[in-house]
Amino acid sequence: MEPAAARLELLALSGVPLVRPGDDLAPIVLQALRLSGRSLEPGDVLVVAQKIVSKSEDRYVELAAVEPSPKAMELAEVTGKDPALLEVILRESRDVVRVRNDVLIVEHRLGFVLANAGVDASNVGEQGRVLLLPADPDASCRALREKLRGATGTDVGVVINDSWGRAWRLGTIGTALGVSGLPALVDLRGVPDLFGRALRSTEVAVADELAAAASLIMGQAGEGHPLVLARGFPYPGREGRGAHLLRPKSLDLFR
Amino acid sequence: MEPAAARLELLALSGVPLVRPGDDLAPIVLQALRLSGRSLEPGDVLVVAQKIVSKSEDRYVELAAVEPSPKAMELAEVTGKDPALLEVILRESRDVVRVRNDVLIVEHRLGFVLANAGVDASNVGEQGRVLLLPADPDASCRALREKLRGATGTDVGVVINDSWGRAWRLGTIGTALGVSGLPALVDLRGVPDLFGRALRSTEVAVADELAAAASLIMGQAGEGHPLVLARGFPYPGREGRGAHLLRPKSLDLFR
Structure with a gap:
C-alpha cells in the first residue's frame, strides 16, 4: 500500500510588531494569525524566534x-x-x-x-x-501553548528556535531551544542489527528539523518573520522537551 | 513596509518504486511528480534521500x-x-x-x-x-538537475540529504551532502559589530536547513518517501555546492 503523500507547510506570519519587554506573546501571535488569514488547527506547531521570546521576558x-x-x-x-x-x-x-x-x-x-x-x-x-537566551525555554513554550489553548480552545505545539553553529560544518542552522506539545526526539525504527546488537535504534531530532525548516523563512536572525506556523508536522500529540535533545556528557566524545 | 508573508511547502512525492543499481533517477522523479499531480516550477528544489542515489549508483x-x-x-x-x-x-x-x-x-x-x-x-x-555514500554527491545533484532540465525545460535545485548525528545533541537531522542549483550558504547580514570587528557576518547553512525540513516528511531513513519537492525556497537561482558546507580543518576546534 502506497503511503499517503506527506505534506508540510510553513507560513511566516505577517503583522508581528516590534516586541518589547513585558509584552505578552499570546495576543501578538493571535493578531499575526488574523492578519495572515489563518487560525490554529490541532496538530499545528508554532515556531517562535528566540529573540522575541527573550525580548518579551526582558532578558x-x-x-x-x-x-x-x-x-x-x-x-x-x-x-x-x-x-x-x-x-x-x-x-x-x-x-x-x-x-x-x-x-x-x-x-x-x-x-x-x-x-x-x-x-x-x-x-x-x-x-x-x-x-540573553530565555531563562527556561521549555517553560516559555508551555506558557505560550497554554495561553493559546485558553484563547482559542486549540492545542498546538510550540518550539523556540535560534540559529547555532556546528562543530564541523559552516553556517548556522535553526535549532530547537524549547519544546512543548510535540516530541523533541522520535525513535523511527527498531530493526534487527546483524552486527552485534539485538535492536538498532534510530532517533531523529524532529524538533530540531522543524526549527531548521522554520528558520529558512524567518529571515535575518528571526527578525524579519519571528513567527512561523507549521502545518502537517507528522508527529503531533506527543510530549517532548528541548532538554531531551541534549547529549549527556557521558556520551560526548568531543569535550 | 511589511514584508510579504513567506511560505515554504514540502511535499513527499508518491509512487517512488524500489530503486535498483543502474536505475536512472530522472524518469523516476518525473513519474513520481505525475503520480503526485505536480510539475516542476522554476525555483523548486527537489530533495533526494541519499539511499536511493547510492542504490542507483550501485554503491x-x-x-x-x-x-x-x-x-x-x-x-x-x-x-x-x-x-x-x-x-x-x-x-x-x-x-x-x-x-x-x-x-x-x-x-x-x-x-x-x-x-x-x-x-x-x-x-x-x-x-x-x-x-556507501554516493561517489560525488555534488556531481550526482548536477547530473539529475541537468536531466530534469532536459526533460522538462525547467531549472530546479537538487539536494541530496542524509540523516546524521551531532556532537552535542541527541538524534539525527537531515543534512545536505550534495547541492546543485541553490546556495549552500547564504550571508544574511553584515552589520557593524560594536565589539571590535568592522563587519559582523552571519552565514546560514540554508541547504542544511532545507535538508532537515525534507527529512521530517521522508519517514524511515528516507525509505518511506525518498523524494521531497520544496516550493518557496527563498534563495533560488544561486549556485552552491555541498562541499561549501564543510568547515575547514583550520577553523575546527574539535578535532
Whole structure:
C-alpha cells in the first residue's frame, strides 16, 4: 500500500510588531494569525524566534553595570572581546569548552553547547545592552501553548528556535531551544542489527528539523518573520522537551 | 513596509518504486511528480534521500569479498563491529576522529565528519551487502538537475540529504551532502559589530536547513518517501555546492 503523500507547510506570519519587554506573546501571535488569514488547527506547531521570546521576558543586560571578573579580563586578552560582554557570557555558562581567537564555545547553564552562550550583542545599540537566551525555554513554550489553548480552545505545539553553529560544518542552522506539545526526539525504527546488537535504534531530532525548516523563512536572525506556523508536522500529540535533545556528557566524545 | 508573508511547502512525492543499481533517477522523479499531480516550477528544489542515489549508483559492497586490514582488526576488538565492515569504513575515510565503544567518528574522504563514514549496514540482508555514500554527491545533484532540465525545460535545485548525528545533541537531522542549483550558504547580514570587528557576518547553512525540513516528511531513513519537492525556497537561482558546507580543518576546534 502506497503511503499517503506527506505534506508540510510553513507560513511566516505577517503583522508581528516590534516586541518589547513585558509584552505578552499570546495576543501578538493571535493578531499575526488574523492578519495572515489563518487560525490554529490541532496538530499545528508554532515556531517562535528566540529573540522575541527573550525580548518579551526582558532578558536584556546593561553592559555598563557589569563588573568583569578576573576570568573575563583574561578571556578579553585572548579573544579581543569586551570584558563586560565576556562576564555576561561566563555568568550564563557552566563551563568554557573552547577558546580560540574571537570564538568562545561554552556549555550554557541549560546544557546547550554553543558560541557565546547565545548572548546576542548584534543589536546592542547606544544603550549598551545585550540579550540573553530565555531563562527556561521549555517553560516559555508551555506558557505560550497554554495561553493559546485558553484563547482559542486549540492545542498546538510550540518550539523556540535560534540559529547555532556546528562543530564541523559552516553556517548556522535553526535549532530547537524549547519544546512543548510535540516530541523533541522520535525513535523511527527498531530493526534487527546483524552486527552485534539485538535492536538498532534510530532517533531523529524532529524538533530540531522543524526549527531548521522554520528558520529558512524567518529571515535575518528571526527578525524579519519571528513567527512561523507549521502545518502537517507528522508527529503531533506527543510530549517532548528541548532538554531531551541534549547529549549527556557521558556520551560526548568531543569535550 | 511589511514584508510579504513567506511560505515554504514540502511535499513527499508518491509512487517512488524500489530503486535498483543502474536505475536512472530522472524518469523516476518525473513519474513520481505525475503520480503526485505536480510539475516542476522554476525555483523548486527537489530533495533526494541519499539511499536511493547510492542504490542507483550501485554503491553496494559485498562484505564477504573484503579483506580486513590489521587496522580494521584492531578496531574490531575495540568496537565489537564486524572487521570487514570496519575495513569498508576505513577505505571510505581519510582519518579516524574518535572511537569509543561501538561509535566510530571519521573524516570521510569527501571531508564530512560523521559516524561510520555514512556506510549503511541497516539493510545488509542475507547478501551481506552494505551501501556507501554516493561517489560525488555534488556531481550526482548536477547530473539529475541537468536531466530534469532536459526533460522538462525547467531549472530546479537538487539536494541530496542524509540523516546524521551531532556532537552535542541527541538524534539525527537531515543534512545536505550534495547541492546543485541553490546556495549552500547564504550571508544574511553584515552589520557593524560594536565589539571590535568592522563587519559582523552571519552565514546560514540554508541547504542544511532545507535538508532537515525534507527529512521530517521522508519517514524511515528516507525509505518511506525518498523524494521531497520544496516550493518557496527563498534563495533560488544561486549556485552552491555541498562541499561549501564543510568547515575547514583550520577553523575546527574539535578535532
